[in-house]
Amino acid sequence: MISTGTRNRLQDTVDAARARWPEVLSLSVDPYYQIADLRCPPALLPDLAEWLVADRAYAFGGLVVEDADARWDLRYLFYGTRGAGQVHLVAASGKPAVVPSISPRVHAADWHEREAEDLFGLVFEGHPRLGDFVLHNEIWPEAVVPLRQDVGLDRLRPRPEPDPGWRPLRVVQAPGAFLMPVGPIYSDVTAPTFFILETVGEDVIRVFPRLFYAYRGVEKIAVGRSVEDVLLLAERVAATSSFAHSLAFCQAVEALAGVRLPARARVLRSILAELERLRYHVGVLRDVCEATALAVAASQAAILEEELLRLSCVLTGHRYLFGMNRPGGLTRDVEDSQLHKAARDLEAIETRIGELWQGLRSTPSFLDRVEEVGILSQADALFHGLVGPVARASGVARDLRVDQPYGGYDLFEVTVPLEQEGDGFARLQVWVAEALEAVRLIRRGVMALPGGPVSVSCDPVPGAGLGWVEAPGGAAFHWVRVGDGGRVLRYRLITPSFTNWHGFHLAAERFAFQDFPIILATFGLSVPENDR
Amino acid sequence: MTPVALLGLLLALCGAGALLAVVLPDRRLPEGVAGVGALASLSLVWLGSAGLASPHTPGLRLWTVPELGTLTLVVDPLSSLFVLLCGLVYLPVSLYSLGYLRHYVGRAGLRRFGVLYHGLCGSVALVLLAGDVLTFLLAWEAMAVLSYLLVVFDDDRDSSIRAGWMMLAVGEAGTLAGALAFFLLAAAARSGEFAAMRHAVATLPEGLRWGVFLLAFFGFGVKAGLVPMSSWLPRAHPAAPGNVSALLSGVIVNLGIYGIVRVVLDIAPPQTLGPGVVALLVGSLSALIGILYATTQTDLKVVLAHSSVEHMGIVTAAIGAGLVFRASGHPVLAAMADLAALYHLGNHALFKALLFLGAGAVDRGAGLRDMDRLGGLVKRMPGTALAVLGGTLSIAALPPLNGFVTEWLVLQTLLRSVVLRETVVKIVFALCGAALALTAALAVTAFVRAYAMSFLGIPRSKEAAQAREVHPTMVGAMVGLSLACLGAGVLPTFIIATLDRVVAPLVHAHVLDALVPPFFAPAAAVPPLPQAFLKEFYALGAQVGRGIVPGRGLVVLHRGGPQNPVVFAMSTSYMVVVLLLFVGVTGAVVRVLARRKVVRAPCWAGGLWRLPPDMTYTATGFSTPVRVVFRAVFHPSAPEEVVDTVGGYWRRAVKRIPHETYVVDRLVSRPLTRGARRVADALATLHHGYINAYVAYVLATLLILLAVGRMP
């Protein structure tokens, strides 16, 4: 998984950090996973974070906040490109917290800090927009902080009725400006989101997506449950990327337990992950065709999606690949003959995806609605730390399969598509190219599938571990801390939809109302994945 | 009473009103002004009716001014019509003033208002009844000054004072042009009297006739608010207090049309097609520009002011069509066009006065006129809302109200251009007809928006949420006007019969037979209609009402040749009966058969617990598509945008400041002003301060005058 060159680059970064800021301590450098933990005082966080992102070309992955009794433990995750490993900034603060916000410098941390403030009550100094984020102010009184250790689930009491005085923040000041509300129940079959579009009539000046209508409190429910039960939660947080999230969770537990998987398990996991990616991407293609009202194309894509769901069910027993992953491997094997048949079926599907895409590219009315619409610049994508196909369509070449290889991906050469224009068409090109690449990866995996067991025993020992995957929507990180008796003390999921929803408004603003659903469809975002 | 006696009564009442305004105690002033005003308007109505009914045209010679001529007043059908219209508007405005002026009790200006009000009434009557140039101009100037004083009566803001001043200044320029037209005619006739001018017009050369037309049309067009000259109207009407705005749009703009009609239709009708085409084009352009701005402005009164421009444009277009038909030798069609124009003018006076009174009521009840901040007034001000609804439906030209009748008549008349010979003129008619049709469609948009944003929905501001219904006399006056609108729409055949008497002397042709077939008379008296069609119409019920309803019939029907017996037909009278029957029967059936109660539930807002008012469409948002499509007219410069952020990335405010100039200002007024300034600046080089040069100027002027004076 790791080459000697990597060790040097990561070590170089650690040494440079310590040289520049003597208060920084290097806690550990994990040689296998290439993760360096740097402890620093909270006051240094903004400078260090900015330096890592701007000078050392790391990307901000997420913030993990843990409530240890007398202090807050903060862990800022940064990951680099291939060979640069990961740098985790570890800081501790007493209670009440005195932690500076890094968001003005590393804007990708914006929503992480807001979420921590809402759920923990941890205030980041210098962040101007804390509050009314995860816990909606008209429903929850201010003092509710569910993720704190001393707050039990049964103590959470919402208001008996929504507060009628709640108003969204209004930004646009123009004669005749008004808010166009979309949601939380809107359109035919959609997840609950409340979009507030500020406009003066034709084009949308500001988009404010108000999320967390599907907030189920997964991170809170997980506390005190066994690892197997939290695995069920990981699968059901966002079922369209269920396998990817359960994979990340299992990898976290495996990292924690120090378990190495047999080869067949790793390759099989990669095959199934690519199958899920393929089905997700075809689903995005279908959503875009429906948004542009191309009925026949949408039907063709829907046929493909249903066939992939059925294929998933034939291979694993469940259409969304539930119940396949477990810490230590897979819960059941898949017969080689079935896999070979699936690979042959996928060839036909690959051809049909190609034909569908070719047809779409030659339909001028379709191109009119996606070309030059919903433009996201590379600078914006980098600054907001966007991930996945959305970022790759804006020229940000980051993919965890390549940058931080995991599972069976060290055996494959993954070609990551990259586009520069950042408009809807570029994103579509990336979605389709990745879908076709997924088919190729599955075929290669099936050819190279070794025999052997598909799982080893994995007993979780107390400790903490990080698992990461390139989910269909982008980079996902799962952080698990296990206590005595195999009970989970802290479970943090950082999902690609959470990262990308943050930057969605950049693409949707300045375009007309009619373009809004199409831009939303080209982003391929998942609401339950963001809301957890 | 004879018209002359009525005129005396009117003038006496006006004088009495002015006197009372000075003498009465403060608290009684509103009643005094309103009461005498109502009496004066009743006498106006009586005078107008008497003038219309009387078969001859009585005149009155007042005193003779040496060297200039005799002041004469003539009561002919055209004047009587305008006097009647004036009275029909003055009456509800006076009643409205009873409640409206209470607000001003105790203020010094109220007495002045009373004097000006009655003075205006008198001067308007004198303008309309003037029989010679001198009377006309004297009364006209009095009217201009009095209306200016009324406009700037209340408001101290800079923009309002400038608006009034602009009205006066531009108005004077128009008056100058109109006066020049009159002087040309007087020079040809060697007399200032209109009767003499009428006879002398045949001797005028073609160029001079064109000159008279252009001067009169564009000069009086200023007062009417036609497009190249309309800069003052959208500024002055909103600046005036509520009842004065109604007078401006209901009475004063009519005077502009009166001037045009008097000179161009009565005294010096053109004999070529050119002037008619010019009038048609100017009218259509005014209509389109007026309605475009009415659709996109957010101040209620500004919307109504632009709408006045639109309707004056329609009237002018109809007059233009009439001129073309007349010059082409189709006097009946010319009469039809002129009748449509005058009918529309009357209807406009009624519904525009109603709408302006409504706007004034909204201003009084809610304290603001900005549609982006109004809303929900139908619950707080139900009487006003109902009355204004009547006006809105009329101005949007919905049957069976009066706006529909005249818009329909105007468009049908334009369609009659098929009988013309010149293709170019026919194309012009087609284009203008299309423009007017577009105008009608935009009018619906504009007034749906105006009514919905102000009265319907939820209140968008605290003031709107706390609006109060206004004084009952104000509501009563508005309701009366909306009933008049309904009446004018439902009884078109009677009004056409009356207007025929006005139009016939102008074009020397009767149009009554061409428009209202006598269905109530014995069948034998209708020979031109073939029997088959007659039977069909009787089967449709065209004879219902015979013996009950006086007059010729209730169907407006134009007959073509034998191949085309019915060119167009319409009956709002029957329409109203059918509508009432339909509504009544359906309502009764629903009442009887309905098994479930109606449930009132909150509006579905996507699951929101409550829909706050800032999440509803504003008037600006509603009109943005029109603004975008007609970009070429509005020519908005890119709005200035200022983004205010915290920490560089979190936006606190995005300010958008739009910059837009009225198209007439942009294309006409500003260039003219700039040109005038440049000329003035060039001439200013003469003001250099050297006294020697000034002495030289005086000498030069003296020499020039001596040289000129010596010329024979």
Add this chain to the structure above:
Amino acid sequence: MTRWVLRGLGTGVKTTPYPEEDERADGVTPGRPAAAAVGSGAHESLVARCPSGALTEGPRGIEVDMRRCVHCYRCSRGPDAPLPWRTDYQWASVREGVRPLGRPWARSLHILVVDAGDCGACLREVRQLTSPYYNLHRLGFFITPTPRLADLLLVVGPVTAPMVWPLQRAYEAMPTPKRVIAVGACALSTGVFGPSPLCRAVAEVLPVDVEVPGSPPPPLAILHGLLVAAGRAPSRGVVG
């Protein structure tokens, strides 16, 4: 555009023969555990393995409350006497005392779909209903975005705290007669998210008439549920 028309025509008919005939293709349903007697010694451990309490010990062996089954497969994979598995899909049932909608609605039903906090699987399966494979329009079912035109309220997902009131507003905005169909284990019993102030079962917020269990129920099961709501298919019991 002709290219698309020809391509569409060339694809042929993909629609499932359900409900006239049984659908026999592979992969249309994840199946479900079936009640069975699996050897008395294994009962206790099997019941304990179920994370959502769907298995109970009854007189004739293990009984399955399908409303609670979250498809974790723990009872069917693993060494201890796994439960037998049925690959059927007609799982919907009507709650007691509920009248069917009535004749006018039996042939045409308008459905409002509300996601009250779903993980995405049930919602995606509902979306598959409009795909050519299932095509609910041929059965007279239509999805409408507004409650004013809806006869049936289809709720997926556990009801989160912010969605309680929008759901109630949607129900209130529907004209009578109206019915509610709750789809998915989370909607029926909150599944693995457990009853808490953050997640509730739909029955705590609205009167539920038809229940479709599964995690997620495949499109055919949802179709069956719609047919049950319209009174065109018999309700199946949830036990066994």
